[in-house]
Amino acid sequence: MTRIFTLIGILLTIMSPLRAETGYADLSAKASRYFQQQEWASASAMYQLMIDRNPDVADVYAHAIVADGMRNDRLQQQQLLRQAIERHLPFDSIFGKVRELSFSLGKATVYENFLMESRATLPWATRNINARLLDYYMSRGNAPLAIDFARKMLEGMPDNQTFLVALAKAYMMAGEFDKAKAELRNTLDINPSSLPALLTLGNLLLSQGDRSEALPLLKRAYSLSPTPHLASTIAGLE
Numbered sequence: 001m002t003r004i005f006t007l008i009g010i011l012l013t014i015m016s017p018l019r020a021e022t023g024y025a026d027l028s029a030k031a032s033r034y035f036q037q038q039e040w041a042s043a044s045a046m047y048q049l050m051i052d053r054n055p056d057v058a059d060v061y062a063h064a065i066v067a068d069g070m071r072n073d074r075l076q077q078q079q080l081l082r083q084a085i086e087r088h089l090p091f092d093s094i095f096g097k098v099r100e101l102s103f104s105l106g107k108a109t110v111y112e113n114f115l116m117e118s119r120a121t122l123p124w125a126t127r128n129i130n131a132r133l134l135d136y137y138m139s140r141g142n143a144p145l146a147i148d149f150a151r152k153m154l155e156g157m158p159d160n161q162t163f164l165v166a167l168a169k170a171y172m173m174a175g176e177f178d179k180a181k182a183e184l185r186n187t188l189d190i191n192p193s194s195l196p197a198l199l200t201l202g203n204l205l206l207s208q209g210d211r212s213e214a215l216p217l218l219k220r221a222y223s224l225s226p227t228p229h230l231a232s233t234i235a236g237l238e
Helices: 002-015 024-036 040-053 058-070 074-086 091-104 108-121 123-139 143-154 161-173 177-190 195-207 211-224 228-237
Strands: none
Touching (some): 024 058, 058 074, 058 108, 074 091, 161 177, 161 195, 195 211
């Protein structure tokens, strides 16, 4: 409740010098300035004014969501998300922009927390959000959570090659190389022409000194996607 009164106070303070005819572009400029100066409460209030004027701009919702994340106002973030979805704004645009802004601020956890909270808000989008969390934890090198979310993505789709390879890579991050090799071999049993599995398993075996098993895998990969680097690697093994 205190946050609500605080936000109302900021809105009144900001709106007082704004004439009714203040243009949308002026509001945008003020919001951008507050955001760049990391005045998060003021930025949040200004973006809310912009949404009131034009509720159909995904980029504005994303900026507002990040500003509220920096204030740890997760309730307001989810209210904005619901409003954006009700306006049929592109789901991917909002989440993609929140990721971009959070990373650019060096506050990746704003994106992570927003994803975690959004799973409850949008239960119909759980798989989409889980896939984003998997990508996030892979990019952050968080092996335990990457393994967890790779497994979640494989629930109901145990033969999905993308997530099998992701699980194998997560095991590699965790140093569980036998499990990684098992998942990659499983992937190749499903699809012997899976380029990611061929390359990942071939290079893993090569890194462990198993040249004889790595070579045929890398040759199969080269037949699917010939590259100078792969040709050089193969030449060095023969």
